[in-house]
Amino acid sequence: MGNKTVAVVIRDLASKGHRLTKTRRWMIEVLMTSDYPINAIELRYLFANRGLRVNKSTIYRELEFLVKQGVAREVQIVPELKHYESAYLEHHHHLTCRNCGRIEKLVNEGLELEMEKVERLAKESGFSVSEHQLEFYGRCESCI
Amino acid sequence: MGNKTVAVVIRDLASKGHRLTKTRRWMIEVLMTSDYPINAIELRYLFANRGLRVNKSTIYRELEFLVKQGVAREVQIVPELKHYESAYLEHHHHLTCRNCGRIEKLVNEGLELEMEKVERLAKESGFSVSEHQLEFYGRCESCI
């Protein structure tokens, strides 16, 4: 889940002068404890299932806020909509099942080393890489 | 530009019974000769600048058609809209400038080898990877 707890993140936001609303706490909690990236629509369902009514504008605005605060991070899994995950997770990638949509986390050190190598090479040719986005797609165990 | 010429692709489509319209030829030509991935909106501008009036529905439908025919491929560069490139290009990735939007091609063999290694590993744990999507972001030479 990363190196910061929900409580600490909330306290840090408060100390920066941000208001701690129910929705803000919920969103931080869900994002930081989820095992996979979530999108705005899933978030609304999650909240609704818990009996929490949150307007969609609020969801989108809060996601934007959390990204700006360095709490959440945007992940491009599918082109149709944006997914978000905790920004405190160790660097990783995902395996997304094209059949059922399940998203698994993938951590691989060799890949990271190779990526850094490529980024150094890019730098030498004049391009300064700030981040990368790598996603794998295919079929998960349950979908053969 | 890949291992097939525009003429051959067009001939192959014809031999499969598909009609060869002016728009279809243009789109294939543009996609196959472009140095970087293009999106539907840029395509319309490109056509308009050449004095070619093409309806947006046609652009979207034709892109879908070309992907289905294995001529074009979808690339997720930014979450806002879809980019497309020739499907006949050698396997590669992109460096996208966050400042000016310029997209450069990046070919790196070491990276591919590492990627294959990861995909074999995934397979062992039950996930069968069919493709991956890797994009680098940062600042290009002209944008410091």
Added chain:
DNA sequence: ATCTTTGCAAATCCTTTGCAAGGTT
């Protein structure tokens, strides 16, 4: 002549925005 492709207009879907009301400090 037949069957595919196009244009047009309207519809969809995710996301954003303006503004007044409500909540937090």
Added chain:
DNA sequence: AACCTTGCAAAGGATTTGCAAAGAT
């Protein structure tokens, strides 16, 4: 009380769809 956040409704922007007209073989 000050001002950040929310809800609501409407707007935006990319993409899709139904249908009749136009075009390719």
